[in-house]
Amino acid sequence: MHGLKRGFASIGAATVVAASLIGSGAAMAQSPAADDIVVGVSWNNFNEPRWAAFDEPAIKDALEAAGAQYISTDAASSAEQQLADVENLISQGADALIILAQDGTAIQPAVQSAVDAGIPVVAYDRLIRNDGTLYLSFDNKGVGRIMAETIFPLVPKGNYAIIKGNQADANADFLRAGMEEVIGAAVAAGDIVIPEGCETYTDNWDPANAQTNMENCLVAAGNDIQAVLAENDGMAGGVIAALAGQGLAIPVSGQDGDPGALNRVALGTQTVSVWKDSSQLGKAAGEAAVALAMGTALADLPGTAPFVDGDLTLTSMILTPTPVTQENLQVVVDGGVLTQEALCQGVTAGSVTACP
Amino acid sequence: MADVSGAGPSVAPPAPTPASRSVSSTIRSAEVDTRLLGMVTALIVIWVIFGIGTDGKFLQPQNLWNLSVQTASVAVMATGMVLIIVSRNIDLSVGSMLGVVGMFIALLQQEWIPKAWGFGYDVWWIWIVAVIGGLVLGGLIGLLQGSLVAYVGIPSFVVTLGGLLVWRAVTFMLAQGRTISPLDPTFLLLGGGSRGAVGEMVSWAIGIAVSVAILYALISNRRKRLKFGFPLRPRWAEAVIGIVGVGVVMGAVWVANSYAWPKGLATRYAQEQGITEPPGGLIIPTGIANPVLIALAVAAIMTVLATRRRFGRYVFAIGGNPEAAVLSGINTRRVIMMTFVIMGVLAAVSAVISTARLQSATSGAGVGAELSVIAAAVIGGTSFSGGIGTIPGAVLGALIIQSLVTGMQLLKFDNPSQDVAVGVVLVLAVGLDQVLRKRAG
Numbered sequence: 001m002h003g004l005k006r007g008f009a010s011i012g013a014a015t016v017v018a019a020s021l022i023g024s025g026a027a028m029a030q031s032p033a034a035d036d037i038v039v040g041v042s043w044n045n046f047n048e049p050r051w052a053a054f055d056e057p058a059i060k061d062a063l064e065a066a067g068a069q070y071i072s073t074d075a076a077s078s079a080e081q082q083l084a085d086v087e088n089l090i091s092q093g094a095d096a097l098i099i100l101a102q103d104g105t106a107i108q109p110a111v112q113s114a115v116d117a118g119i120p121v122v123a124y125d126r127l128i129r130n131d132g133t134l135y136l137s138f139d140n141k142g143v144g145r146i147m148a149e150t151i152f153p154l155v156p157k158g159n160y161a162i163i164k165g166n167q168a169d170a171n172a173d174f175l176r177a178g179m180e181e182v183i184g185a186a187v188a189a190g191d192i193v194i195p196e197g198c199e200t201y202t203d204n205w206d207p208a209n210a211q212t213n214m215e216n217c218l219v220a221a222g223n224d225i226q227a228v229l230a231e232n233d234g235m236a237g238g239v240i241a242a243l244a245g246q247g248l249a250i251p252v253s254g255q256d257g258d259p260g261a262l263n264r265v266a267l268g269t270q271t272v273s274v275w276k277d278s279s280q281l282g283k284a285a286g287e288a289a290v291a292l293a294m295g296t297a298l299a300d301l302p303g304t305a306p307f308v309d310g311d312l313t314l315t316s317m318i319l320t321p322t323p324v325t326q327e328n329l330q331v332v333v334d335g336g337v338l339t340q341e342a343l344c345q346g347v348t349a350g351s352v353t354a355c356p
Numbered sequence: 357m358a359d360v361s362g363a364g365p366s367v368a369p370p371a372p373t374p375a376s377r378s379v380s381s382t383i384r385s386a387e388v389d390t391r392l393l394g395m396v397t398a399l400i401v402i403w404v405i406f407g408i409g410t411d412g413k414f415l416q417p418q419n420l421w422n423l424s425v426q427t428a429s430v431a432v433m434a435t436g437m438v439l440i441i442v443s444r445n446i447d448l449s450v451g452s453m454l455g456v457v458g459m460f461i462a463l464l465q466q467e468w469i470p471k472a473w474g475f476g477y478d479v480w481w482i483w484i485v486a487v488i489g490g491l492v493l494g495g496l497i498g499l500l501q502g503s504l505v506a507y508v509g510i511p512s513f514v515v516t517l518g519g520l521l522v523w524r525a526v527t528f529m530l531a532q533g534r535t536i537s538p539l540d541p542t543f544l545l546l547g548g549g550s551r552g553a554v555g556e557m558v559s560w561a562i563g564i565a566v567s568v569a570i571l572y573a574l575i576s577n578r579r580k581r582l583k584f585g586f587p588l589r590p591r592w593a594e595a596v597i598g599i600v601g602v603g604v605v606m607g608a609v610w611v612a613n614s615y616a617w618p619k620g621l622a623t624r625y626a627q628e629q630g631i632t633e634p635p636g637g638l639i640i641p642t643g644i645a646n647p648v649l650i651a652l653a654v655a656a657i658m659t660v661l662a663t664r665r666r667f668g669r670y671v672f673a674i675g676g677n678p679e680a681a682v683l684s685g686i687n688t689r690r691v692i693m694m695t696f697v698i699m700g701v702l703a704a705v706s707a708v709i710s711t712a713r714l715q716s717a718t719s720g721a722g723v724g725a726e727l728s729v730i731a732a733a734v735i736g737g738t739s740f741s742g743g744i745g746t747i748p749g750a751v752l753g754a755l756i757i758q759s760l761v762t763g764m765q766l767l768k769f770d771n772p773s774q775d776v777a778v779g780v781v782l783v784l785a786v787g788l789d790q791v792l793r794k795r796a797g
Contacts, residue, residue, distance in 0.1 A: 216766055234535055245618075
């Protein structure tokens, strides 16, 4: 199947190369005009529905608006395949690349050769450790901060449970660090207490494990918990099931804009789902790629800032995620995440504005 | 609860003379399964240690009740795994089967029936159809895998390793990255929660019924042995077994009943029913949780199937000596295939329990469950060399594993050390079993 796909891709490549040779051979030398630009996108795994549903259309729209052309490859979760894909995109004449890296390290050789050839690279959603790239992502530490910022005003004093993600996943600690920025002072002052056994990592971010962890936390704390910071929506579901088992209804955070979680927000059992609007990310990527291909320097792009990762400083464009609460639920319906019917299932009509 | 082996019903050795009576011969004359006794002792030791370590929190009714619910899903599948392993096969696909069936049940009740067939969401029978559909799907998957093992002759390790990958992938395709919720409120009762329990009176009634059944079984067993001239247990042994059995059953019911509804729920219930709450709050005993009841019923049925039905005898015969089983005219292929069908149905039962408990279906449900299930069966004394294993042992094995995990969490051990503990206990249990069996000759 892959062979077949690759076959078609190379026919496509040949056509594109031929077209660029006939049509605009000379344009390659200078900065091309917007309507000659070809932007190559390397997806790591297009089987994950998110990319096809939200990210790709947004990139395409942004490119279309600028008059640029879209070509793409799918590495089907293989780092080796993606290496070849990026090389193919370069030989197909891409003027800029957008790469969703399967493996930020394994992709380095191809990225370096693109950077050496003067082809700008946008590292899409995942960091590629190469200072010639533009790192474009949501503020992951910010997600944790936003969760805490939503919950903290509701429960400025009391016992908190913190249900973290997989221990081996750096994101779990980024999120926790973001929470600390908000609640750290209150914890130090003793206003917020995290009872023993109530701050746990969760194997594989598994909701069922999160439920068990929450049940054990409730046993350890004698049910005396006033708020829960759960690091994603799936785990928030498990946490809420555990709370419901004890008849507790307290503020709970989550992230992802998961349809089930958005329904819980409408029902009022979950307080917030921090939502990273993928179409916003796709739009930014498309626009940045076109601007870079037209010769704008990395640092001159509007909205960029230096991003330090260890000893490396990259140029980054970091977007702010949206906290979805009962007040602004309409944004997810407008954003096409789910239908109003699915959002409002089981919700008393009129209890939230998004469910009239 | 006698140890069942391929050699047929265990026959007690001749009663020892009083002079030579040692502890081991006393136990032997009482015909108590020593392995089961060892496991119960291990469980008690674990509980006491955690009880002390957590200042009694571990032994609180709330935690023991949670523990019973947390064990239910793995215990159900472990009973099926016993038959699979006893007949010298393995099923690595149970976690993935759980995932795909759970997703199927959730999609049936949340999307396909309400939307595709236009029935709408609030129809009372949808969840029942969904559950039946899930059980059928589990059985069909088992039938497919069992046929490939029994009739095509592909090793079960290979078939079910394939199943592990395929059914997980199908789960992902069905889920398309979503978590399916909300689910039907009645369906959720199957997963436990304070409202998903049978309440005080029914729990006592069940306890009394089971106690009566234990006593009846003891008496009728003794009568049969008298009739056929089999050796009898000493009277004191019968009495001890009866008292301990009834004590454990009624004790468990007492623990379940002493777990009162959490305050928040009780208050809400009082408001719904228009009851004014007494000063100390409304005390409503929770009773045995529905998933635990399901697991116990499954264990009882599977025990009867394994020890009192021809099918079970055949399974143990095949495991004890496959060639002899074929030569004695057993349709071994059919029997092997059926063990996989049963496994599939049980995985579906577990899918119902765990989906209802989580109140949503996730594409990751049951990842790694095959390892807990196999570990439970093996800690429970099921032997990979075939022919040996008991259903109650597997259930106890599941309870031991979950006790370790929950207890260590309460003691704030991190996840890797919990895995270390379970792994060490697994190897230790099997090693100890080997040593004891060798010594016994």
